Amino acid sequence: MAKPIILAVDDEPHVLNAVARDLQERYRGDYRIVKALSGQEALEAVQEFKRRGTAVALFVVDQRMPGMSGIELLAEAIVLYPEAKRVLLTAYADTNAAIASINEVALDYYLMKPWDPPEEQLYPVLDDLLDAWAAHVPVPYDGIRVAGTLWSPRSHQVKEFLARGQIPYQWLDIEKDDEARTLVEASTEGRSVLPVLFFPDGTLLEDPDMHVLADKVGLRAPALKPFYDLIVIGAGPAGLAAAVYGASEGLKTAVVEREVPGGQAGTSARIENYLGFPQGIGGADLARRAATQARRLGAELLVAQEVTGVRVDGPYRIVTLDDGSELRCHALLLATGVALRTLDAPGLERLLGASVYYGAATSEAANYQDRDVLVIGGANSAGQGALFLSRYARSVTILVRKDSLRHSMSQYLIDQIERTENITVSPSTEIAAVTGEHSLETVTLVDRASETSTTVRADAIFIFVGAMARSDLVRDLVEVDDAGFVLTGQDLLAGGRRPRGWRLRRDPLLMESSVPGIFAAGDVRHDVVRRVASAVGQGSVAVTAIHRYLDTV
Template identity: 55%
Template sequence: MAKPVILAVDDDPQVLRAVERDLRRRYAKDYRVLRADSGESALDTLGKLKLRGDPVALFLVDQRMPRMTGVEFLEEAIGRFPDAKRALLTAYSDTEAAIRAINEVGLDYYLQKPWDPPDQNLYPSLDELLEDWRADYRPPFEGIRVVGDRWSPSSHRTRDFLARNRVPYRWLDVEASEEARQVVANADHGSPRLPLVVYEDGSYEEAPENREIAEKIGLQTRAEQQFYDLVIVGGGPSGLAAAVYGASEGLNTVLVEREAPGGQAGTSSRIENYLGFPRGLSGADLARRAVDQARRFEVEILTPQEVSDVRVEDPYRIVTLTDGTEISCYALIITTGVSYRRLDVPGEENLTGRGVYYGAAQTEAFSCKDEDVYIVGGANSAGQAAMFFSGQASKVSLLCRSGDLRKSMSEYLVKQIEETGNIEVITNSSVSAVEGDGHLEKVTISDSVSGKTETVPANSLFIFIGAVPKTGWLDGTVERDGRGFILSGPDLMTGGKRPKGWRPDRDPFLLETSVPGIFVAGDVRHGSIKRCASAVGEGSIAVQFVHQYLMEI
């Protein structure tokens, strides 16, 4: 924790040096003593301290300064640090002004110059003030602060990125927080582009991209080597499982993840049917454990980083990253998972990130406190989100297209929902439109049985429908089905014939794609079971086929 600051302000250089000397002699061990030679420069210092989040314990200010008196300075300073103690240095003739300041600026004490000897005339009074300050002091949050607008897509993206990468941060809504407005005002030009990301060292970035944040906080975005035995594209459960098994069995392994390790499963608020965790665990906990395990086996994890292309130059498979760099390997496993299908209704495009969200978006949970929340979907991910938001929202409405949740949701989850008083399940329903000026304000719900529609007020709508693979970067490389899922193993065999251009004198392995040495696992595979445990199983199995393939080359 940064030491609290004692700020001395005096325009007389000789007096200022003496004040600083005596303050350091007594308080340097527990406080940071700063000095300023004018009220203006002192306010500039306070702006920097406020931006860094450093606490100020005491102002010790000379009253008789040109351009800005001590009292005038304190009037400005207490708006930024209202809890700091205030002491005024005065000459005998300034006593009346000091007495008035007790009422005007809540002056705690005034000292007459000279104060020698300090052991009698300075320290006892300041000791008492600092002890009072310490008694009421609550240390500020020392991590990253994100200042932005709740309804800003870029603010949501930044918060989601930090949360999913397990980076502690504090969210300050510029519309609701006076502290947020002060941080914005203290930026160099007073009107920065939001979100403003303020780091622990006091530096900040305006509306940064995720990769800029990652590089600043020390996430690895670039590979340390040009060649690896195994490259894994995608950091969901299957990718992390493949990384753990591959590296633990001696393969030099790198994993490339475009957002955050854990993938879609990492956003799940609660997974209660995962083997070995009788009380359940969150997707974030699962991701954290898997990442720690992978790093223990020296897996390199690049995030946020994305693969834009892959090509084959036997015996190598070469992936190109979006920053233009390339990584070569003997074997490649694709575990990119799926994304939620777009709602595709009037108003949705303009309101995405402004009240309409895809996925659990746990970063929005506290913003939804005591509000009505709408969730679209009928599978486990939607049910888990409903249970999660029920602890914050006044009411959760779960909109399910089918007539029965049990058709697509696990029984344990259905029972939990039925037993939760503030969750309402609306079956045979879908969202047909969303409306809002700058952020979501209304949702139109359609009943597929009666044909009726109803428009209700809403600030938050979370979408958990369908599964769309993002495999466009594989065009012309590996075979996929009509929806973009990757074909592998027996699904590649047409009429008993191997894929076009297939060279090995064998059929494709179970999880091998149409290109030898390129494998697929998890939700992105054609015909996969959309469950976390099955994704983990496929990731580990894929590594066994990698070993068999490596024996051939």
């Protein structure tokens, strides 16, 4: 943590040096002493401290300076640092101005120049002020800060990206925090660009592209090799399991992930039925552990890099990345998972990312403290999301199309939901429409049993409905079912025929697609159990089949 700042300002160099000398003598062990020769120079320094998240404990400012007086400087500086203590250096002729500034800028003290000896005239005053500051000002946050508005979809995307990547950050809502708004205005010179990210090194990003942000926080790195034994597309549970087993068994393995590791499971607030974690584990935490394990065993994780194309060239499978580069491998594993199906109710799309969210949106839950939220869906992800939201929201209502949760949700989640006082389940219910200009206001619900509708007020909607296969990359290359899920192994032999274009004498291996050497695991496969443990098992078993394939290459 950087030392708090004591800022000394005087336009006369010899006076400024004397002030700084006395401050250094007494306070250099606990504070950083900074000098400025003018009010404008001091104000620029204060703005830079704020961008860096550095605390300012004390201003020691001369009153009579050209261009900007001490009182004028303090009036602007305390907008950014309202808790900092303020001392004005004056001559006899400035006494009236100093007294007037006690009310104008809440001046803590004014000192006559000269103040010798400092042991009697300076240090006792400053000691008291600094002790008071240290006792009442919290330790400043020394990390990434994200400034934006709750109703900004782009702010939500940035927060969700950082949260899923387990990158710590502090949220600054400029609609609620005047200090944060002033910081943004000063740093962006009035440009209306949100969100703004402030980094500890003093740099900032305005509404960054996710690739740029990934580079900045150290998530994105180029591939180290042009060729691999195995490339895995997708870093959900299946992809990470394949990376762990592939790397541990000596395969040169790379995993390409378009966002951050974890997949849909990574958005789960808590997974309580995964073997080996009796207290449950957060999806992001499970993903972090698995990614660390894969890297330790030698796998490369190419994060925030999207595969834009897949093709076959003889014995090689080639993937094209979004930066135009290409990677080659002998075996390719599709672990791209699924995307949540979107709802088509009028008004929803306009509020997406601004009180309407697909998935758990754990980064937003705390913003709905003591508010009323709706959860749409009846599977495990909806139950986990509802339980997490219930820690913050005044009420959580689960809307499910079927007559109960028992058709698709695990019993342990149902039991917890029934024990949670602020969660209500509304069966046989669908959303018909929503209203709200900048954020959600009302929701029209339809009872499927009675075909009656009601309108209720709500502050946010979290949607967990259905799943669509993320197989667009390969739908023209491998065989898929009518819903787009990849057919593998025995599913390709239905009706006693082999896949179209299959030239090998052998049948497709377990989890092998209709193109030899391209495999699939996890939720993107046809007719699988969509659970974390199932995906991990498939990713692990797929490596065994890939070894068999590599033995023939």
